[in-house]
Amino acid sequence: MAVQRPRVLLVNWRDTRHPEGGGSERYVERMAEGLARRGYQVAIQCAAHDRAPRLETVDGVRFRRAGNKFTVYLHALVAIAFARADLVVDVQNGMPFFARLVARCPVLILVHHLHEQQWYSAFGRRLGRLGWWIESTLAPRLFRNCRYVTVSDVTRRELADLGVESSRVNVVCNGVEPPPPTQAAPAAEPTLVLVSRLVPHKQIEHAIDAVVALAPHWPDLRLEVVGEGPWYPVLAEYASRRGVADRVRLHGWMTEQAKHETLARAWVHLCPSAKEGWGIVIMEAAGHGVPSVAYRSAGGVAESIVDNRTGLLANGFHDFVAKIEVLLADAERRTAMGEAGRRRAATFDWETSLDEFEHLVREVAGLPSGELGVQSAHDLVEQGAR
Template sequence: MSSRPHVLLLNWRDTAHPEGGGSERYLERMAEGLVGRGYRVTIQCAAYQGAAADEWRGGVRFRRRGNRFTVYPRALLAVAGLRPDVIVDVQNGIPFFSRLVARCPVLVLVHHVHREQWRSVLGDTLGRLGWWIESRLAPWLYRGCRYLTVSEVTRDELATLGIRPERVTVIRPGLDPPPRTSAEPDEDPTLVVVGRLVPHKRIEHAIDALARLSERWPKLRLEVVGQGWWRPNLLRHAELRGVEDRVTLHGWVDERDKHEILARSAVHLCPSVKEGWGIAIMEAAAHGVPSVAYRAAGGVCESIVDNKTGVLAEDFEAMVHHIDHLLRWPAYREALGRAGRDRAAGYGWERGVDLFERALTDARSRPRRPRGRAAGRRRS
């Protein structure tokens, strides 16, 4: 039996999953960092077509069991069977309820609160149920547990759910060094969106902005990097707006191609309803490409320094205005790009792994809280 501490990370997906994204990359970078420091790390996540049930990557063990729904009970079986030393329960709206069966400390990782997304994705009735689980049941179940998140904005949002700020550790994402690219900025300006094709990413707003700017910028294009089940809806939306010939949905591309697309773009758009941080914003910044996002979209207010590395918009009309302004004034766009590149250069993963490891160590060193009525009477 190994004496190395065993960390079990419960997550809906991994980065190779068709719906994997920045939150999965964040978790895996933390996992790889822990492996480098002598931990045994397992990521328990959902299976998908073509994926091995068990795989080792970067020193991390991946156990893929269940689909998008049954991944939750399969994770509870893993908690009971693997007997880890500490668990990180990634709450992507719905937690894994690991505290019900865990015999070790549990930490909760929340990238952002999903208040705005529940009804838009699941409708009114199921949306209310999902929000009740996230906002009422989960804070009660994980009372006393340490929370981890990626931005001060999310820490403030968690406080509205009764989770005191002193129980929440903010660990911002790092940034992988961008590969060397050969791309030069397109002669005709290009907008780019990097993200999953799902409703709450609101890529329709990017298509609408392209349509609104078509008269002033007749050669303006939009390139979308990412895949997801919402793709047919986006194709129809582009057709309805009459810009289908100027919208390219690339689907999944490898890292080098993604960075080539970013490097040749003029402006990166992030019209999402909510982001915990926005790794794609920092990736674009690494290439000197400023981003435009909505001020109300959570952690983007921290990944973008407004009017210094990018621009925050109050609404759709303001987003269109800011895009137009950035295209019309190259000197301003380039100044934002230089500041963004300088800022991105200071973001690595090591400090995040330091904080992550410290949180795990602190959780393991604290006495276990009793369960039952006595624990339930304590404040969260």
């Protein structure tokens, strides 16, 4: 008798091939690909863009892309209403998809982090207040009977502050791929690196300002910025206006190999973001023995960095600059932290995270425990290709 393939629909505002795709999308797709390998029928509904077709199957996952960053929510609601799924995963990146209103199956809410500051910086006071009310007040009430999954204990505590009982929130951490082989060695001159989407809440200006503050004592200091996004021209103009355009290199998009080589050449990795659910790139830098400096108040980075062991957490901008200088000036401490980070990064892997995520999926969907056959996963890939 054939094993029934459970059906999981994940709704997200974008995917990793989207120009603004980032760590949240990477997490969603790694979980989706893993479930597909294990025999699930998996689909992702997200916004359309010009870098990918509207319909395709990748690694066993069926992608359906429709709508822009606003209308994607309407398209997703239609997809949810007509889906013959055992579970819908509503990925709440600030704004939920309100899957519970139309889904004919259980709904699991995935939250990387909360977005209070981002609502106001992106939409201004009035619309920002509305957005934060939806995220902080309406969504917890609407999903009061739903289970949640997040990537850090910090976010679980923040959800609890909104009235979401911790007993309904599971933490499933990000995994980390082993760093690819690279011939790159730490640069001879002091080099800082920042890998991020170029958007306002990542506060990349803080890294540029840090270069301005440190330049008098570090005449050869350089900052390598890897990533793309709508804030690119703003940052280029800002570096020029601050007089450090010759020290700040905005690389834009890079291949994974080039990104890892850039990380491996750095002395210190910077993460000045206002908010992160976890900070995958912190662990990627650690995989190359590069310690990170980030803000203690930025959410999940306080877990991805073990303060004073794998990196340093700062309290405000001036402390951020001071912490960077501490690591630039002390090669022995920098190396020790880098090695501690390398060992810790090796303890995070996607298969362990997938085991935990799958267990939660089966529990929420009311599916019996047990493994699905490899043949059914192969059949799913063939089915999706047709």
